[in-house]
Amino acid sequence: MKVKEKIIEILLKLSALISILTTVGIILVLSIESISFFSEVSILDFLTDKEWTPLFVQKHFGILPLLSGTLLVSFIAIAFALPIGLTIAVYLSEYAPRNFRNWIKPALELLAAVPTVVYGFFALTIVTPFLQKIIPNLSGFNALSAGLVMGIMIIPFVSSLSEDALSAVPKSLREAAYGMGSTRFQTAFKVTVPAASSGIVVSVILAISRAIGETMIVAIAAGQQPRLTLDPTVPIETITAYIVQVSLGDVPHGSLEYKTIFAAGITLFIFTFILNSISFRIKKKYQEKYE
């Protein structure tokens, strides 16, 4: 009996270790291929060159155009999703009747359940033609519609985590505000939102990290032209879309072009890793505050 228990424990432990191995694997794979990439391309060029053309004859390896594309789309997505997501969170936690809330929350989760390739299709075939009526010189591929549609997708990320944070604010704080004659609006924005601010920040950081790593929407709707610009109406390329572009082509293993996707990947990984670590820190801190 004892032996069996021990064996089971070891098996369970091995399973748990797979997740550590995954992290180690990701870091190793990205680093090894990137180190070999940077032995051929100087890291200074990578960080400062304003062009990214590894698939052309005239090769340039500057990550800045891909990075600017990634950040531009993410910025548009967050600028759209943050005010709406936050409003939803406040509305659901302070205003909405309980049965409406119970009904609407799973419906909102549906927004995040739609596969991203479907959102890409929406962006390309519905949102872009619609926006072209308002902005006539909008290209068929652009950062604007990709960003807006991505914004729709991440609304539930902002709203549901923020609402959790708002609901965790002790009732006594709210009652004190009401007792002094505040309206729900005043209570929400002068008392509950400030009290839940760290949780709200966590939700926003996770949404940003999600937007930066999003792939199919931008691969379909934002274009494949790496370009250092802040203009949302022209085609651009994000880090993720570049990796997809190379993966679809016939790039031989071990070539410099092959290694570029790992150099691009490690850049992406570093960004999301930093964002995730910050959100984890904040989360730990505010959990302690309420416990």
Next chain:
Amino acid sequence: MNNATVNRFKDKLFQYWGMASTLLGLVLLAVFIGNILVEGLYRLDWDFLTSLPSRKPEKAGIYTAMLGSVWILFLTALIAFPIGVASAIYLEEYSKKSRLNKLLEINISNLAGVPSIIYGLLGLEVFVRIFGLGGSILSGSMTLSLLILPIIIVATRESIKAVPKSLKEASFALGATKWQTIWHQVLPASFGGILTGVILALSRAVGEAAPLIVVGALAYVPFAPSGPMDEFTVLPIQIFNWVSRPQHGFNINASAAIIVLLIITFFMNGIAVYFRNKWQKKLSL
């Protein structure tokens, strides 16, 4: 107007704005889906489901993509379900408060935030090259399993945590060992919650395209896969492939394929919500 009226007015205004915001995303999604239905519904017939891909849009179907998705779903479930549940049991029942536990916890929360395409790069290097599995269904499933492990682990831990302590104590008092208690008491009691998490994770896997493209799933597969070592494509990649073609006929095909994909994901989400509600009721009894 005095201050109080202004404040009450602002309060009312925000209420309407809040209602509008809540419905905005859903209304947009409804408009989008309505559009897709108009475009693609008439294309959706038995032929479309059972035809092989073709260069001519009116002849092309989603047979290979659907079979690929089913294979991927089946193998991913087979790999990720036992590993995920076992990891969660270890974290929740065995390694409480140890340093390893802390490390694992930080690690899992970080993994959950890693973009899916990075998992694709990991799969490409480890499963496709080092293990030599090539761009096969097995490589794809293993990659997606790693991707959804954090989701399964988190959901399973939550469900196990919700099992009342009294249940375990009663089992121990009757002389059951730790594993007997877990196997006969904890797991059955938390099964509804675990199932919800696993189904949600799998519905995420069904919709993924990016990591599979990186691993080497092909856009054009002229035959149906028959084993885990075969080359494959999946529905989302088929849709991506059709979306990027200029002919309008392929756009219609994409719409029709999207209807199928949405039915599958919404159906899985529906089942998950159903299990969750049922399980929560059982727990509160």
